[in-house]
Structure formats: structure tokens, C-alpha cells
Amino acid sequence: MIEPIRPPQNIAIIGAGIAGIACALSISRELSPFVPDLKITVYERHDVLSTSGGAINLTPVAQRHLAQLGVLNELDRMGPEGGADVDAIELFSMRSGRGIGAINFTDHQGKGFGGYKGRRVMRISLSVAMLTVAERARNVEIVFGKKVISGEEFADRAVVRFEDGTEAVGDLVIGCDGVHSAVRTNFVDVDRPAEYTGLSFLQATIDTNSIPSRPHFRTSSLNISRHGSMLASYCDRDREQIFAAAIVQFSREALALYRLKPGQDWATQNKIRCALRQEIRDRFRKCAIPCIKEMIESNADWMLYPVYQVPPGGRWCMNRVVLLGDAAHAMPPRDESAAYALDDAILFSRILASYRSEPLAEVFDAYENLRRDTINRAFKESRRMWERNRDMGLLEGRLKEWMMTFHIRSNEQAREEAWAFDATKMALPTPAPSEDLVSLNSFLRDRTL
Numbered sequence: 001m002i003e004p005i006r007p008p009q010n011i012a013i014i015g016a017g018i019a020g021i022a023c024a025l026s027i028s029r030e031l032s033p034f035v036p037d038l039k040i041t042v043y044e045r046h047d048v049l050s051t052s053g054g055a056i057n058l059t060p061v062a063q064r065h066l067a068q069l070g071v072l073n074e075l076d077r078m079g080p081e082g083g084a085d086v087d088a089i090e091l092f093s094m095r096s097g098r099g100i101g102a103i104n105f106t107d108h109q110g111k112g113f114g115g116y117k118g119r120r121v122m123r124i125s126l127s128v129a130m131l132t133v134a135e136r137a138r139n140v141e142i143v144f145g146k147k148v149i150s151g152e153e154f155a156d157r158a159v160v161r162f163e164d165g166t167e168a169v170g171d172l173v174i175g176c177d178g179v180h181s182a183v184r185t186n187f188v189d190v191d192r193p194a195e196y197t198g199l200s201f202l203q204a205t206i207d208t209n210s211i212p213s214r215p216h217f218r219t220s221s222l223n224i225s226r227h228g229s230m231l232a233s234y235c236d237r238d239r240e241q242i243f244a245a246a247i248v249q250f251s252r253e254a255l256a257l258y259r260l261k262p263g264q265d266w267a268t269q270n271k272i273r274c275a276l277r278q279e280i281r282d283r284f285r286k287c288a289i290p291c292i293k294e295m296i297e298s299n300a301d302w303m304l305y306p307v308y309q310v311p312p313g314g315r316w317c318m319n320r321v322v323l324l325g326d327a328a329h330a331m332p333p334r335d336e337s338a339a340y341a342l343d344d345a346i347l348f349s350r351i352l353a354s355y356r357s358e359p360l361a362e363v364f365d366a367y368e369n370l371r372r373d374t375i376n377r378a379f380k381e382s383r384r385m386w387e388r389n390r391d392m393g394l395l396e397g398r399l400k401e402w403m404m405t406f407h408i409r410s411n412e413q414a415r416e417e418a419w420a421f422d423a424t425k426m427a428l429p430t431p432a433p434s435e436d437l438v439s440l441n442s443f444l445r446d447r448t449l
Contacts (some may be wrong), residue, residue, distance in 0.1 A: 001196065004357065005357055005358065005359060006222070006377055007031060007034060007035055007331060007352070007353075007357070008031075008035075008040075008170070008171045008352070008360070009035055009037060009038060009039065009171060010029060010038045010169070010170050010172075011039070011041070011170055011171070011172045011173075011174065012041055012043065012160060012168045012169075012170035012172070012173045012174070012182075012228045012277055013040065013041070013042045013043070013159075013173075013176055014042075014043050014148055014160065014173065014174065014175050014177045014182070015042070015043075015044065015045075015138065015175065015176035015177035015178060015325075015327070016042050016043075016044035016049070016127075016131070016142055016144075016337065017127070017176060017177075017178060017322050017325070017327070017341075018126070018130070018174040018338055018341045018342065018346055019178035019325030019326065019327070019342075020042050020044075020174075020177070020325075020340040021042065021071060021127075021131065021133075021134050021142075022065070022130070022341065022342050022345035022346070023129040023174055023176055023324060023344075023345040024042050024134055024137070024140045024349065025038045025070070025071075025134060025137060025140070025345075026069065026345045026346050026348075026349035026350075026441060027040055027349045028040055028137045028139055028140055029069075029136060029349070030349040030352065030353035031349070031352060031353050032139060032257065033358075034353065034356050036047075038139045039139055040137075040140045041140075041141045041142070041143060041161070041168065041170075041345055041432040042134070042140065042141070042142045042143065043143050043146040043148075043162070043168060044144045044146060044147070045145075045146060045147040045177070045182075045228075046143065046144060046145070046146075046167075047144050047145045048144060049124060049131065050123075050124075050127070050129045053122050053123040053124075053305070054123060054203040054205070054243055054245060054303075054305075055121060055122050055123065055233065055235040055243035055245075056120070056121065056123050056126065056202070056337075056338050057086065057089075057118060057119070057120055057220070057233075057338070058083070058118060058119040058120075058121060058126075058338055058339075059105065059338075059339050060105055060112055060113040060114065060116040060117060060118065060419040060420075061087065061116075061336070061339040061343070061418065061419060061421050061422075062338045062339040062342055062350065063116040063118070063119055063318055064114055064115075064116050064422060065339070065342040065343070065346060065423060065424075066342065067116070067347075068424055069130075069133065069342075070133045071126075071130050071398055073134050074129040074130075074132050074133055075119075075121065075125065075126065075129045078125060078128075078129065079237065079240040080236045080237040080240070081118055081122070081125050081236060081237075082119075082121065082129070083119045083121025083122070083125065083126075083235065083236070083237065084119065084120050084219060084220075084233070084234040084235055084236055084237055084238065084239060085117055085119055085219065085237075086105055086117060086118035086119055086219045086220045086233070087104070087106050087110070087117055087118070087218060087219055088103060088104045088105060088106070088118075088122050088219070088220070089102065089103040089104040089105075089118075089220045089221065089222055089231035089233075089405060090102045090217045090218065090220065090222070091103070091221070091222050091223075091224060091405075091408065092216065092217075092221055092222075092223045093223075093224055093225075093288075093291060093401050094223050094224060094225035094230070094284060094286075094287040094288060094292065095225060095226075095286075095288060095397070095401070096288055096290060097216075097288035097289050099426075100224065100401055100404055100405045100408075100425055101404065101405050101409065102408070103232075103368060103406035103408065103415065104167050104412075104415075104416075105116075105117045105118035105419065107416070109322060110252050111328050112299070112393060113130060113416065113419035113420050114290055114419075114420055114422070116419075119219060119245065120219070120220055120233045120234060121235065122205075122236075122237045122243075122382075124233055127326070136252075146159050146161060146162045146163075146164070146168075147162065147163040147164075147182075148160055148161070148163075148177070148182035148183060148398075149161055149162065149163050149182070149186075150186055150342050151173070151183065151186045151187045151321070153187065153318055153320055153321060154320075155215075155275035155278070155319075155325075156171065156320075157169055157170065157171050157320065158170055158171075158172075158173040158187070158318075158319075158320040158321050160173060160183075161240055165262045167347065170320075171320065172321075172322075173187070173320060173321045173322075174321075174322055174324060174348075175187070175321065175322070175323040175324070175327045176323075176324050176325050176327055176341075176345075177327050178310045178325070178326045178327060178330070179194045179309070179310060179326045179327070180193075180194050180308070181259065181323065181326070181417070182324055182325035182414070183321065183323060183327060184310075184323055184327050184328070187318055187321045187322055188315050188316070188317065188318050188322075188323055189314045189315045192310060192311060192314040192315075193308055194308040194309065194330065195308060195309055195310075195311060196252055196255075196306055196308055197247055197306075197307045197308065197309050197332055197386065198209055198249060198250070198251070198252070198390070199248065199250065199306075199307045199332070199389055199390070200248060200250040200255070200304055200305060200307055201245050201246065201247060201304070201307065202245070202246040202248060202276060202279065202280055202302045202303070202305075202307045203243070203244065203246075203302065203303050203305060204243075204244050204295075204301055204302045204303065205235070205241050205242070205243055205244075205247075205300075206212050206241065206242045206243075206295055206298060206300050207240065207241060207242075208234075208238070208239060208240055208241060208242055208334075210298065211242070211294045211295060211298075212293050212294060212318055212408070213290035213291040213294055215232070215242070216289055216290075216291055216292075217232065217233075217388075219234055220232075220233035220234070220235065220277070221233065221238070223287070223289060223292050224401060224404060225283070225284060225287070225359075225397070225399065226391070226392040226393070226397025226400065227248065227249075227283040227391055228246055228247050228248035228249065228257035228283060228284075228294075228389050228390075228391070228393065229246070229247045229388075229389055230244060230245065230246045230247070230284060230290070231244065231245045231246075232245070232246070232295065234290060238319075242295070244295050244300070244431075246280060246283070246284070246302075247386075247389045248279075248283060249389065249391050250304075250306070251391045255304070257272075257275070257304055258272055258275060258304045259272070259301065259304055260272055261272075264346060264413065265316050265366075271310060273302070273311060274379045276302040276303075276304060277299065277300070277302060279302075280296050280302060281296055281297065282298050285297075300323050306332060307332060307386075308329075309331055309332055309379075309383075310326070310328070310329055310330040310331075310405060312329065312357075312375070312376055312379050315371075316328045316329075316363040316364070316367075316368055317367075317368070319360065320360060321359070322364055322367070322389045323347070324344040324345060324348055325340070325344050325345070326342070327430070328344075328375075329375045329379065331375075331378060331379040331382040331383070332382040332383055332385070332386035335423065336378070340375070340378065343371075344371065344421045344425070345369065345402055345422050346423040347367065347426065347428075348367050350388040350423075351366050351428055351429075352362055352423070354430070354431065355431050357431070358431050362431065364431050366428070366431075368416035369429065370414070370426075370428070370429065381414065388400055388403075388404070393436050
């Protein structure tokens with residue numbers, strides 16, 4: 001008699017970022033009823049939670065999914081540090097100071113979509129909230145200080161080896177380790193390293209009281225110029241801090257000159273900080289918006305974060321290894337990037353539970369068939385959007401402002417429909433009997449039951 005296929009029991013997740021923790025929580029919820037001895041271990045390369053990355057935007061979709069995972073309540077318990085509500089991202093021209101539109105996270109009655117608006121929150125706060133919820137799950141364990149250096153697949157398991165000489169063995173390995181994924185380059189697609197987009201973030205957190213002029217936005221703004229754009233947004237509930245992030249074109253050669261690295265002496269770090277302040281001033285000194293101009297002229301400590309992407313069309317899985325989130329499809333960032341990572345985690349977990357009597361190959365195929373087209377469309381749109389942040393001439397800059405207004409208005413309905421998306425309710429493909437005997441056996445067994 002053919003031995004029935006059993007769902008994964010020992011799952012290793014690489015990366016304790018948004019995708020990794022969300023994946024652990026979602027798999028625990030979906031698979032635990034069918035696998036009582038389920039064990040999920042999340043391995044993180046850093047010794048502690050990383051504080052880099054600044055603030056991120058949570059769309060109504062992201063907030064809905066975090067609520068379903070129990071994370072949103074934890075963020076709310078954090079008080080002011082749990083982030084600032086965002087009704088809309090208002091767009092302004094740096095050249096003239098006039099408003100050119102808004103990306104709304106509320107409907108025409110001022111209500112959130114499905115009860116959820118947007119939220120701007122520091123990445124470390126979100127990470128702490130997610131880790132707190134994960135620590136309550138009885139079958140989830142987080143292990144820090146585990147940098148992946150190699151891996152190997154076998155018929156019934158995959159082995160991940162770490163820099164400290166230890167290894168993890170799982171019957172399913174999930175790579176959630178970001179754009180520079182070691183799982184991707186060691187296991188799945190060794191010839192698909194991340195590529196620099198030619199664009200970078202220059203980020204800083206600025207005390208609201210240090211800016212003499214009253215902010216021109218209600219909760220969040222994107223300020224457009226022909227030399228890039230600058231996001232300015234409250235990132236705490238009390239509105240005591242403003243997160244500022246300039247999106248600018250930056251040559252690959254210049255990156256090494258402007259990167260703060262561990263071990264640099266004070267003089268080198270100070271020189272880099274001064275150079276970054278000057279870079280911001282040179283680009284945006286003609287800004288017509290008073291509070292943005294004051295941020296530019298301040299002595300804020302700007303940090304440089306290059307933007308990388310993973311070329312589309314590559315592999316997402318092997319026999320017992322799958323990539324989720326930025327490890328699979330990092331694209332030029334959008335405000336939906338956190339939502340995409342959460343979508344991946346929830347949809348993959350649901351398919352894994354639904355296909356629990358099927359081979360992992362069928363799980364992976366169903367997931368790719370469900371996600372690939374959506375991700376490819378999002379990647380193309382992200383690339384088009386980011387092309388607008390490259391340095392432009394005077395006429396091209398004016399055209400950019402005009403086109404931005406048109407683009408926002410013409411896509412309003414599509415955005416509102418997207419804000420209502422719920423990955424927990426999306427229809428999944430159903431497992432179908434295939435020609436191989438294993439799948440046929442599970443199909444016949446389910447019919448008998």
C-alpha cells in the first residue's frame with residue numbers, strides 16, 4: 001500500500017522580518033489543527049532585531065492582515081510608538097508648493113476600507129510587535145545570530161548551514177530573508193543576485209518642534225521635484241516626530257563614499273554625515289514649501305539606503321525550499337510593499353494547509369500560479385513609478401507634475417478596490433487528482449472519508 005503523504009512537520013523559516021514572522025504566525029494558525037506536533041523555527045542572521053530601515057507605510061490591506069495575525073492589537077498597546085494614523089498621502093510640488101493630489105486611505109465619508117486606514121510606523125516598532133506575538137505561539141521559536149552560508153536539498157529534507165558551524169534541518173525551508181536572500185543564492189536561483197536600481201533613500205527622523213514652520217500636510221506627504229521626491233510623514237501617534245525620506249538618483253560609484261559602516265572612526269562618519277546633508281541641500285534647496293526647506297537646512301542625521309530589486313522571471317522554489325516576500329520578488333519599493341509580504345505569507349500558508357495531502361511540488365505550483373501574475377504586474381508598475389524619481393530637466397519636471405495628477409485621479413477606483421483585498425478570503429485553487437499515484441491515493445482517501 002502506498003504510504004500517505006504527510007504535511008510538513010518541521011519547518012525552518014530564514015529571516016525574522018515582516019515576511020518571516022508573518023509566515024510563522026500564519027502557518028501556525030493554518031496548519032496546527034492538522035499537525036499537532038508542528039514545529040516552526042525562524043532563523044535570523046542578526047544577533048538582535050535590526051533597527052535600520054526607518055518608517056514604513058501600512059496600507060489598509062496591511063493593517064487588515066496584521067489584525068488577523070494578532071499584531072495590530074500589539075501595535076496599539078505600544079501607545080505613541082505604535083505609529084501614526086494616515087488618512088492620505090498628500091502630494092505637493094516642491095517647485096510651486098501647490099497640492100497636486102492625494103492617495104486616500106479613506107472613502108468619501110472619511111471611513112477606512114473595511115475599517116482600516118493607513119498607518120506610518122517605525123520598522124523597529126512593527127518588528128517588536130510581531131516578535132511579541134510570535135513568542136506567544138506554542139509552536140514557533142525565534143533564533144538569532146544565524147547567518148546562512150550554504151544549503152543542500154535531499155529527497156525528504158533540506159539542510160541550511162550557518163556561519164557559526166550549526167545547521168538546521170527541515171522538511172520545508174522558507175526563505176524570507178529579503179532582497180539579498182542567501183536562501184535564493186544558495187538554494188533556489190544562484191544566478192539571480194539583487195540589482196541596484198540606481199536610486200536610493202536618504203532618510204532621517206526629525207523632531208517636529210525643531211521645525212519652525214507648521215507642517216503643510218495633515219498626516220503624510222510626498223513632495224515632488226525634478227531631482228527626486230521627499231516623503232515627510234508623522235511616524236508616532238503624538239506627532240512629535242517626522243520621518244523624512246528623499247528618493248533620489250545615486251550612482252553606484254558614489255554609494256561607497258556615502259555609506260556609514262560598522263568600525264568607521266568618528267571623523268569618517270562625521271564626514272559622511274556632512275556630505276549627505278550637503279547632498280540633500282544641493283538637490284532641494286529651491287523648495288517652495290517652508291517646512292520641507294527647514295528640514296533640508298537642518299542638521300538632521302541623514303542615512304543612505306540603496307534600493308535593490310530582484311529581476312523578475314526567476315525561480316521561487318526547489319523541491320523543499322520556497323521563497324516569499326522580497327527574497328522572491330523584491331521590487332522598487334511602493335507603499336504596498338509590506339502588504340505584498342503579508343499577502344505572500346497568508347496565501348502560502350492557506351495553500352499549504354489546503355494541499356496538506358499533496359506533494360510539496362503541487363503546493364509550490366498552486367502558490368506560483370496564484371501569485372506570479374499579480375507580482376509581475378506590481379513590479380512593472382513599481383518600475384514605472386520609480387523612473388519618475390530620476391533627475392529630470394525643467395520641462396520634463398513640469399510634465400512629471402502634470403502626469404502625477406492625472407495618474408492619481410485615473411487610478412483612484414483601482415486603489416480603492418485594492419484596499420479592500422483580504423488574503424484570508426481569496427479563493428484558492430483546489431487540489432486535483434493527478435496522474436501520479438501519490439496524488440491519486442490522497443484523492444481516493446479523501447473521497448472514502
